[in-house]
Amino acid sequence: MSDPRTILVTGGAGFIGANFVRQRLAADANESIVVLDALTYAGNRTNLAGVDPERCIFVHGDIRDTALVERLLREHAIRTIVHFAAESHVDRSITGPDAFIDTNVNGTHSLLKAARTVWLAGTGVPHRFHHVSTDEVYGSLGPNDPPFAENNQYQPNSPYSASKAASDHLVRAYHHTFHLEVTTTNCSNNYGPFQFPEKLIPLMLLHCLHGKPLPIYGDGMNVRDWLHVDDHCRGITLALDKGRPGEVYNIGGENERPNLEIVQRITASIDAAFAADPSLAARFPTSPAANGNPCWSLVTYVKDRPGHDRRYAIDPRKAQSELGYRPHETFETGLAKTVAWYLANERWWRAVMDGSYRQWIEHNYATR
Ligand code: NAD
Ligand code: TDX
Numbered sequence: 001m002s003d004p005r006t007i008l009v010t011g012g013a014g015f016i017g018a019n020f021v022r023q024r025l026a027a028d029a030n031e032s033i034v035v036l037d038a039l040t041y042a043g044n045r046t047n048l049a050g051v052d053p054e055r056c057i058f059v060h061g062d063i064r065d066t067a068l069v070e071r072l073l074r075e076h077a078i079r080t081i082v083h084f085a086a087e088s089h090v091d092r093s094i095t096g097p098d099a100f101i102d103t104n105v106n107g108t109h110s111l112l113k114a115a116r117t118v119w120l121a122g123t124g125v126p127h128r129f130h131h132v133s134t135d136e137v138y139g140s141l142g143p144n145d146p147p148f149a150e151n152n153q154y155q156p157n158s159p160y161s162a163s164k165a166a167s168d169h170l171v172r173a174y175h176h177t178f179h180l181e182v183t184t185t186n187c188s189n190n191y192g193p194f195q196f197p198e199k200l201i202p203l204m205l206l207h208c209l210h211g212k213p214l215p216i217y218g219d220g221m222n223v224r225d226w227l228h229v230d231d232h233c234r235g236i237t238l239a240l241d242k243g244r245p246g247e248v249y250n251i252g253g254e255n256e257r258p259n260l261e262i263v264q265r266i267t268a269s270i271d272a273a274f275a276a277d278p279s280l281a282a283r284f285p286t287s288p289a290a291n292g293n294p295c296w297s298l299v300t301y302v303k304d305r306p307g308h309d310r311r312y313a314i315d316p317r318k319a320q321s322e323l324g325y326r327p328h329e330t331f332e333t334g335l336a337k338t339v340a341w342y343l344a345n346e347r348w349w350r351a352v353m354d355g356s357y358r359q360w361i362e363h364n365y366a367t368r
Helices: 015-027 066-075 090-095 098-119 159-178 200-210 229-242 259-276 279-283 317-323 331-344 346-352 355-366
Strands: 005-010 031-037 056-060 080-083 128-134 182-187 214-217 223-225 248-251 256-258 299-302
Touching: 005 015, 005 066, 015 031, 015 229, 031 066, 066 098, 080 098, 080 229, 090 098, 090 159, 090 355, 098 128, 098 159, 128 159, 128 229, 159 182, 182 229, 200 214, 200 259, 200 331, 214 259, 223 259, 229 248, 229 317, 248 317, 256 259, 259 279, 259 331, 331 346
Parallel strands: 005 031, 005 080, 031 056, 080 128, 128 182, 182 248, 214 299
Antiparallel strands: 223 256
16 A cells, blocks of 8 residues: 555546546545546536545636645645646537637646646655646548557647647646656547546437437548546556656557447447336437337438547557556447446436536537
């Protein structure tokens, strides 16, 4: 067991952050966590429901509040930051890029400034700033290109990926210029519990349950490299424990799939779940599966996302050899668990699909 320590997790009430907090608290009884989260539309206190309040302090605040971050680092003697907080949805970055610059660029810089002030004053203290980033910073791959390695050129194509790229560069610069001990992980598409239902997998899953159209952007042949969120979180822990300061590690599932295949697997899972459990037809009577019809019938091709990256794929060999990283879930086990989680947690998703959610969905799909 490790020495008692407290870590700061930014964005810990979001999808990946909340899964990370739960995994860390379960893995190490000696660790406490301070979560700093602004509770934007994507952040939700219920994502942390049931975690031990003695070991997880929730602070409702903004990463751009540098003085607040400095105070938290000092008051809780924090020596590790794991930085998830971000605006994370590509479609929203197309309709409203400003928030992406504010949070992803200025917010990351605010955290770096606070860490520098508190950790590097005088002779300094041992510390680690871990930055959670994305494969999207590398741009889009052609069908025969090798997967993204850590030394790939940055070629971000959306305001989201450009803002994440800028934050990656700031993290790197604080290491080289000020000797802040940083690590960065660039991960592929995650899925799993607590994912906000604007992202592909939960959106399609819930539309199947409600009998709503399944909106496929473009020809549906864009490829993503899918990873269960628990495996991403394990990779981050490995980077914290074994990663070398200043280094970047790409994390992925070696699990490339075109979007149409993802949707096909979701519709087949929902059809099978209804066939196996007659109570689902009563709970979700507007689903085609309630009448024994295939959810695939809901597929609807819509206007493509502007600047839509064609293919992402991660080369995880550096994380494998230096960190010992290996995913535990296959796509089959991970997707089955995810479908089961959404079926079992209707209260959660009904609560997050509030008025602002409905407004966004209507706006996004009405304009296609
Ligand atoms: P999310 O949108 O579900 O959660 C983001 C969280 O950050 C929310 O809780 C939100 O309230 C909080 N937040 C936003 N602005 C804030 C601010 N100014 N101050 C404090 N908190 C703020 O995002 P996610 O999918 O969990 O992604 C987490 C991180 O992982 C992001 O940095 C994202 O770029 C990165 N990432 C995501 C994926 C993916 O597939 N979802 C893949 C690779 C990397
Ligand atoms: O309704 C949809 N229809 C559709 O065809 C939605 C929401 C998406 N798509 C397509 C677009 C993408 O090709 O599905 C693919 C996945 O889309 P998203 O879930 O929006 O994810 P993506 O744009 O790939 O970005 C995600 O992975 C990298 C996360 O949102 C980012 O935060 C992460 O950095």
